[in-house]
Amino acid sequence: MAEKHLQARMVVDKSFKISDIDPRIYGSFIEHLGRAVYEGIYEPDHPTADEDGFRTDVMDLVKQLQVPIIRYPGGNFVSGYNWEDGVGPKENRPRRLELAWRSIETNEVGTNEFFDWTKKVNSDVMMAVNLGTRGIDAARNLLEYCNFPKGTYWSDLRRKHGYEEPHNIKVWCLGNEMDGPWQIGHKTAYEYGKLAAETAKVMKLIDPTIELVSCGSSNTKMPTFPEYDAVSLEQTYDYVDYISLHTYYGNRDNDTPNYLAQSLDMDEFIKTVIAVCDYVKAKKRSKKTINLSFDEWNVWFHSNEQDKQIEPWTVAPPLLEDIYTFEDALLVGSMLNTLIKHSDRVKIACLAQLVNVIAPIMTEKGGKAWKQTIYYPFYYTSVYGRGQALYAPVESPKYDSKDFTDVPYLDHSVVFNEENEELVIFAVNRSLEEKLIVDVDVRAFEGYTLEEHVVLVNDDLKAVNSVDVERVKPQKYNESTLQDGKLTAVLPKASWNMIRLKKK
Numbered sequence: 286m287a288e289k290h291l292q293a294r295m296v297v298d299k300s301f302k303i304s305d306i307d308p309r310i311y312g313s314f315i316e317h318l319g320r321a322v323y324e325g326i327y328e329p330d331h332p333t334a335d336e337d338g339f340r341t342d343v344m345d346l347v348k349q350l351q352v353p354i355i356r357y358p359g360g361n362f363v364s365g366y367n368w369e370d371g372v373g374p375k376e377n378r379p380r381r382l383e384l385a386w387r388s389i390e391t392n393e394v395g396t397n398e399f400f401d402w403t404k405k406v407n408s409d410v411m412m413a414v415n416l417g418t419r420g421i422d423a424a425r426n427l428l429e430y431c432n433f434p435k436g437t438y439w440s441d442l443r444r445k446h447g448y449e450e451p452h453n454i455k456v457w458c459l460g461n462e463m464d465g466p467w468q469i470g471h472k473t474a475y476e477y478g479k480l481a482a483e484t485a486k487v488m489k490l491i492d493p494t495i496e497l498v499s500c501g502s503s504n505t506k507m508p509t510f511p512e513y514d515a516v517s518l519e520q521t522y523d524y525v526d527y528i529s530l531h532t533y534y535g536n537r538d539n540d541t542p543n544y545l546a547q548s549l550d551m552d553e554f555i556k557t558v559i560a561v562c563d564y565v566k567a568k569k570r571s572k573k574t575i576n577l578s579f580d581e582w583n584v585w586f587h588s589n590e591q592d593k594q595i596e597p598w599t600v601a602p603p604l605l606e607d608i609y610t611f612e613d614a615l616l617v618g619s620m621l622n623t624l625i626k627h628s629d630r631v632k633i634a635c636l637a638q639l640v641n642v643i644a645p646i647m648t649e650k651g652g653k654a655w656k657q658t659i660y661y662p663f664y665y666t667s668v669y670g671r672g673q674a675l676y677a678p679v680e681s682p683k684y685d686s687k688d689f690t691d692v693p694y695l696d697h698s699v700v701f702n703e704e705n706e707e708l709v710i711f712a713v714n715r716s717l718e719e720k721l722i723v724d725v726d727v728r729a730f731e732g733y734t735l736e737e738h739v740v741l742v743n744d745d746l747k748a749v750n751s752v753d754v755e756r757v758k759p760q761k762y763n764e765s766t767l768q769d770g771k772l773t774a775v776l777p778k779a780s781w782n783m784i785r786l787k788k789k
C-alpha cells in the first residue's frame with residue numbers, strides 16, 4: 286500500500302518577480318552581551334587567535350555564512366554605551382558597569398576593532414547609536430569619528446588611533462527598541478520620534494550618503510504596536526530610510542504545530558509595518574518610500590530560565606545561550622522564507638545574533654567552535670538565496686493551530702538567480718505526520734535540470750547539536766524528480782528543504 290502523504294501544487298514562472306533580493310537580508314548581529322564578543326569572536330589566548338585576538342575558527346564559520354552586514358554594538362547594550370570608552374589605547378579604556386545585561390564591560394573591543402573584524406569576515410558594520418542615555422551630540426561625534434576623512438577633532442582622533450582612512454559606515458540605527466519599558470532611556474513614541482529626527486538631521490548634515498534606521502516596535506505583542514511606529518515615523522520620515530522590526534519566537538507550550546506557524550505572525554507584522562509606512566507617506570504627501578529593516582529576528586526562549594541564575598557583574602557571562610533544536614531550525618527556515626517573500630520592502634534583516642548569544646555559532650573557551658541546528662537553513666538560504674524573489678502561487682493543504690487558522694503545510698520561497706542560471710526553492714513541510722509531495726510547474730525553465738535536493742530532517746524534533754555531536758545536519762535527498770517541466774518535490778514530514786535547479 287502506498288504511504289499516506291499530503292499533496293500540493295506550485296507554479297514557478299520568471300515573470301512573477303517580487304523583487305531583486307537585497308543581500309543585506311542575510312545580515313546578522315553582534316552585541317556586547319554575554320559571550321558574543323569576549324570568548325566568542327575575540328579570545329586573544331585561543332590557539333586559533335590572530336594577531337588582533339580574533340578567533341580564526343569562528344571567522345571561518347562566519348565567512349561561510351556570507352553575512353553581508355553585522356549590526357553592532359547593541360541591542361539593549363547600546364542604550365547605555367559610551368562609544369568613547371572603546372577607542373584609543375586599550376590600557377586606558379575603562380571597565381564599566383554594563384546595565385542592560387548587568388555585566389562588566391572591559392571595552393577591550395570597541396568600534397575600531399569591530400570594524401577590523403567585519404573586514405576579516407567580508408562584511409560591513411551596521412552601527413547603532415545610543416539614544417537612551419545619550420543623544421545628538423554623541424551620535425554626531427561618533428559619525429564624525431568613523432566617516433569624516435580628516436582635519437577635524439574627531440576624525441583626527443581616529444587617525445591618531447591608527448585609522449588614517451575613514452570607516453565609511455553606511456547604515457546607522459537610531460537607537461534600539463525605544464518602545465520597550467526595559468530599555469535604558471525608554472521613550473514614548475513622540476519623545477523618541479523627536480529625538481531620532483533631530484539626531485538623523487544632524488547625522489545627514491555630516492554625511493548625506495549614510496542610511497538611517499528609525500526604531501519601530503519590539504514585537505507585535507507590544508501594547509503600543511503599531512501606534513508607536515506611526516507616531517515616531519511621522520517625525521523621522523523625511524530623514525530616515527528604514528524602520529526597524531524585531532521579533533523572537535519560542536515553543537514555550539511545547540505545541541509544535543502552533544510553533545511552526547509563528548512565521549505567519551512575522552508575515553503579518555511585516556504587512557502591518559508596510560501599511561504604517563505607506564499611511565505616513567500618504568499623510569505627508571511624500572514621494573519617498575520607507576523600507577523595512579528586520580534587524581533582530583530569531584528563536585529565543587530556551588535560555589530564559591537559566592539566565593535568571595546567572596550572577597551579575599561578571600565579564601562575559603554565558604547569557605542567552607539557547608541550544609537550538611531541530612524544530613527551531615524549521616521555524617528559522619520559514620522565517621527566512623518570509624523575509625524573501627517580502628524582499629520588495631524588507632531590505633535589511635539581521636539574524637540575532639551570530640556567536641554564542643542566541644546564535645548559529647557556538648564556542649568553547651579555549652576549545653572548538655561548532656554549528657547549531659539553525660546554522661544550516663541560514664547557511665543555504667544566504668548562499669543560494671541571492672537574485673530575484675519570485676512569487677510562486679501554491680495550493681497547499683492547511684491546518685488550524687492554537688493561535689493560527691489556515692496554516693499551509695507547505696511554507697516556501699523561490700529565488701531565481703539569473704546570472705548563475707539557477708532556480709532555488711526553499712520549502713518547509715510543517716506536517717509532523719506525513720510527507721508532502723509538491724507538483725511544481727517549472728515549464729518556464731526550459732533546459733534546467735535538478736542539481737540537488739538538500740534536506741534537514743530528523744526523527745526527533747528536539748534533537749540538538751553539541752560541540753561533540755552533530756545530530757542535525759543537512760543530507761542529500763534523492764526522491765524528487767524533474768521531467769518535462771514538472772518537478773515532483775518530495776518533502777519528508779517535518780523537514781526543511783532546498784531544491785536547486787540549474788541550466789545545463
Ligand code: AHR
Pocket residue numbers: 316359360361362461462581637638
Ligand atoms: O538580541 C537580544 C536582545 O533582544 C537585544 O539586546 C534587544 O534589542 C532585544 O530585546
